[in-house]
Amino acid sequence: MRLWKTGEVVDTSTGRKVEKDKNYSKYPPRPIPKCLDDLRISTEAATGCMFNFCLVNYYASGSDSISYHSDDERFLGSLPAIASFSLGAKRDFLMKHKPVAPNDNVPPPAETKPIKLPLASGDMILMRGRTQANWLHSIPRRTGKNAEDGGRINITFRRAMVKGGTENYYNYNVGSGPVYKWDETRREMRLWKS
Numbered sequence: 001m002r003l004w005k006t007g008e009v010v011d012t013s014t015g016r017k018v019e020k021d022k023n024y025s026k027y028p029p030r031p032i033p034k035c036l037d038d039l040r041i042s043t044e045a046a047t048g049c050m051f052n053f054c055l056v057n058y059y060a061s062g063s064d065s066i067s068y069h070s071d072d073e074r075f076l077g078s079l080p081a082i083a084s085f086s087l088g089a090k091r092d093f094l095m096k097h098k099p100v101a102p103n104d105n106v107p108p109p110a111e112t113k114p115i116k117l118p119l120a121s122g123d124m125i126l127m128r129g130r131t132q133a134n135w136l137h138s139i140p141r142r143t144g145k146n147a148e149d150g151g152r153i154n155i156t157f158r159r160a161m162v163k164g165g166t167e168n169y170y171n172y173n174v175g176s177g178p179v180y181k182w183d184e185t186r187r188e189m190r191l192w193k194s
């Protein structure tokens with residue numbers, strides 16, 4: 001498979017155009033605020049990977065979650081590197097192997113226990129190579145008293161390989177409100193003025 005600069009994906013063995021990713025609505029990406037762009041640059045230096053866009057998720061409490069998925073959209077290329085930062089409440093990050101395609105001659109392997117990474121504020125995980133091709137990941141909801149745990153911010157840096165790839169997101173990923181910045185003196189969020 002090949003990604004052309006135009007955004008077309010071509011099967012190199014047949015020369016045929018491959019169907020596009022399932023399309024969400026188009027929302028133009030916003031510029032990365034400076035504080036996040038500084039983090040992007042230091043993440044590139046630390047990992048040796050290149051990133052050109054950023055997704056931020058907010059989990060308001062332990063009841064917010066993200067179900068098992070892999071970030072394997074075609075516009076990220078076949079071996080995407082994704083650097084993922086945690087800020088705020090501690091949450092478990094679960095990883096499980098994708099089910100193996102059934103084969104008549106070989107019985108399917110028993111499902112293995114998910115790997116659990118308890119992520120604390122300031123932790124960074126780097127998923128790269130065949131991680132998205134072979135693994136699913138999730139942040140399960142917290143139950144019991146942990147459901148009341150505070151908020152958590154997740155920042156992921158990724159690399160879109162084709163122009164327009166970052167328009168392939170839901171509105172809640174792009175947002176339309178203003179950007180705020182933490183004011184240390186006033187101890188409150190203030191409108192961001194760049």
Ligand SMILES: O=C(O)CCC(=O)C(=O)O
Pocket residue numbers: 055057066071084093137139154156
């Ligand atoms: O919150 C996290 O740590 C994971 C988020 C995630 O998997 C995603 O945005 O694709």
Ligand SMILES: [Fe+2]
Pocket residue numbers: 069070071137
């Ligand atoms: Fe993900």
